[in-house]
Amino acid sequence: MGGIADTEEWKALEGAAYDLRSKSAIDLFKDDPGRAQDFSIGAAGVFLDYSKNKISTEARAGLIALAERADVAGAIRRMVAGERINATENRAVLHVALRDFANRSYELDGENMSQAVKAERGRMVKFADAYARDELLGFTGEPLDTVVNIGIGGSDLGPRMVVEALKPYWIEGRRAFFVSNVDGRDLGDALDRIDPARTLFVIASKTFTTQETMTNAASARAWFLANGGTEKDVAKHFVALSTNEMAVREFGIDPENMFRFWDWVGGRFSLWSVIGLSIALQAGSATFERLLRGAHAMDEHFRTAPLAENLPVLLALVGVWNRNFLGLGAHAILPYDQRLASLPAYLQQAEMESNGKSVSMDGAPADAATAPVIFGEPGTNGQHAFYQLLHQGTDVCSADFIAAAKTDGPLGDHHEKLLANFVAQQEALMVGREFQEVWRELERLDYPANEIKRLAPHKVFKGDRPSSAILVERLTPEALGAIIAMYEHKIFVQGVIWGINSFDQWGVELGKTLAKAVLPEIASEGGEPPAAVDTHDPSTNGLINRINAMRSAPQGKDETP
Numbered sequence: 001m002g003g004i005a006d007t008e009e010w011k012a013l014e015g016a017a018y019d020l021r022s023k024s025a026i027d028l029f030k031d032d033p034g035r036a037q038d039f040s041i042g043a044a045g046v047f048l049d050y051s052k053n054k055i056s057t058e059a060r061a062g063l064i065a066l067a068e069r070a071d072v073a074g075a076i077r078r079m080v081a082g083e084r085i086n087a088t089e090n091r092a093v094l095h096v097a098l099r100d101f102a103n104r105s106y107e108l109d110g111e112n113m114s115q116a117v118k119a120e121r122g123r124m125v126k127f128a129d130a131y132a133r134d135e136l137l138g139f140t141g142e143p144l145d146t147v148v149n150i151g152i153g154g155s156d157l158g159p160r161m162v163v164e165a166l167k168p169y170w171i172e173g174r175r176a177f178f179v180s181n182v183d184g185r186d187l188g189d190a191l192d193r194i195d196p197a198r199t200l201f202v203i204a205s206k207t208f209t210t211q212e213t214m215t216n217a218a219s220a221r222a223w224f225l226a227n228g229g230t231e232k233d234v235a236k237h238f239v240a241l242s243t244n245e246m247a248v249r250e251f252g253i254d255p256e257n258m259f260r261f262w263d264w265v266g267g268r269f270s271l272w273s274v275i276g277l278s279i280a281l282q283a284g285s286a287t288f289e290r291l292l293r294g295a296h297a298m299d300e301h302f303r304t305a306p307l308a309e310n311l312p313v314l315l316a317l318v319g320v321w322n323r324n325f326l327g328l329g330a331h332a333i334l335p336y337d338q339r340l341a342s343l344p345a346y347l348q349q350a351e352m353e354s355n356g357k358s359v360s361m362d363g364a365p366a367d368a369a370t371a372p373v374i375f376g377e378p379g380t381n382g383q384h385a386f387y388q389l390l391h392q393g394t395d396v397c398s399a400d401f402i403a404a405a406k407t408d409g410p411l412g413d414h415h416e417k418l419l420a421n422f423v424a425q426q427e428a429l430m431v432g433r434e435f436q437e438v439w440r441e442l443e444r445l446d447y448p449a450n451e452i453k454r455l456a457p458h459k460v461f462k463g464d465r466p467s468s469a470i471l472v473e474r475l476t477p478e479a480l481g482a483i484i485a486m487y488e489h490k491i492f493v494q495g496v497i498w499g500i501n502s503f504d505q506w507g508v509e510l511g512k513t514l515a516k517a518v519l520p521e522i523a524s525e526g527g528e529p530p531a532a533v534d535t536h537d538p539s540t541n542g543l544i545n546r547i548n549a550m551r552s553a554p555q556g557k558d559e560t561p
């Protein structure tokens with residue numbers, strides 16, 4: 001049986017792309033003056049304008065037909081019904097249940113998950129509220145006021161990004177640090193800035209086996225014990241967020257101090273669960289609930305709106321069009337909002353860990369190109385770095401520009417300038433600048449003809465580079481929740497169309513396994529040079545031996561070639 005790329009819907013889209021080969025997005029605007037409105041949609045407080053992408057009305061209809069062919073509507077139903085759509089891990093995918101305020105019941109293996117979700121959130125809220133009221137006391141009797149979230153991947157990127165984004169909602173006097181890297185300097189930098197007597201360590205790990213997190217957690221506990229805390233104080237200063245009670249217990253955290261979630265919450269979709277504890281601690285439980293409610297509003301839209309009027313579906317289809325029919329291999333996330341500085345990193349995991357796959361659900365090679373490379377930086381910083389390539393590089397990248405119309409911290413005309421750049425960059429990418437125009441401008445500036453001839457080609461912008469605008473009125477917790485949910489659903493829809501499992505991540509395993517084998521081969525610093533390693537390929541052996549030679553060298557000796 002053929003895959004999605006063998007369907008007549010796919011072939012029709014290839015035809016639509018061919019028909020557009022000599023047209024630009026600007027031409028499409030000339031053909032359809034109402035295009036800006038027609039290619040825009042709003043839902044749950046999020047406005048999406050995808051009109052600057054080179055998609056014709058026919059192509060959009062073809063994409064919706066493709067989504068129908070892939071049974072996106074059925075896939076949405078199966079997901080929210082708790083079917084084990086994560087087939088390679090035999091798990092349901094129910095992050096929507098974590099933020100369902102419509103009183104739906106989610107049953108899994110006879111257990112009512114809605115009750116379990118409510119109960120665990122209740123414990124989390126109680127704990128966060130006690131922290132906010134200075135009722136959590138440390139070993140000296142002083143109230144705790146600092147959180148160190150120790151986690152990595154989904155147990156770090158989500159809460160970190162949201163905490164940063166919701167800075168205006170922070171509880172006064174509270175501080176939150178996020179430690180993820182196994183590089184000891186990450187934890188070391190945080191420990192340098194905190195008081196053990198006032199610090200709560202939040203050990204966030206779905207599996208509670210992740211090397212980086214377990215290493216950081218053990219070092220944090222050792223530091224705590226060496227700096228005034230005793231074994232019996234650990235209970236006041238360490239909590240665990242996990243699905244693995246046995247491992248939490250083995251680590252030495254009392255299950256009383258554990259907040260639970262479930263295997264049907266994927267790591268990169270987990271900030272809505274107790275993994276969001278650091279958000280509730282830093283910004284308050286009411287803010288956390290507002291975030292959840294924003295996501296819920298987007299969920300309601302996603303599960304009820306027809307495909308053609310469904311914002312996350314349309315965003316996904318624009319991505320499919322750019323990736324599969326225009327052949328674009330990279331997609332930029334460009335938040336014009338400093339508070340969303342970590343959104344690109346968050347979406348890198350969300351999109352690339354979910355859809356960076358080359359095998360279909362049935363084990364056959366994927367039928368078509370899957371996730372593009374995701375990268376990004378906040379605007380306007382990126383403009384002074386990699387936008388050169390966006391505007392004039394040989395590879396065309398698609399981009400999402402994200403902004404809030406109003407700022408929580410007005411300062412002079414900063415926000416007007418930010419928004420002007422947000423708009424102008426998208427305009428420049430689409431409209432470009434033709435040779436004649438460059439020529440005329442240089443003439444106006446009195447450049448001699450030979451100089452104009454020499455310089456003009458360098459100043460041409462081909463334009464027709466696709467971008468979408470994602471706009472909210474203000475970056476409230478609700479708006480942020482809706483934006484994140486929008487991206488989660490976009491990723492899911494794309495995975496359905498590509499026929500892949502967006503919810504496993506086998507591609508991260510091999511490196512982890514090999515690192516375990518290499519670890520005992522790394523020499524201790526300043527120790528005796530170990531015997532040469534020859535158990536790997538020649539390059540790997542050479543690298544380990546070079547590292548070991550450097551680590552064994554007496555201090556001060558320069559070992560670089």
Ligand code: F6P
Pocket residue numbers: 152153154155204205206207208209210213267268353505508
């Ligand atoms: O290595 C990838 C990964 O499994 C991610 O999917 C996950 O978010 C991260 O590691 C952290 O996992 P855990 O929460 O189990 O420590």
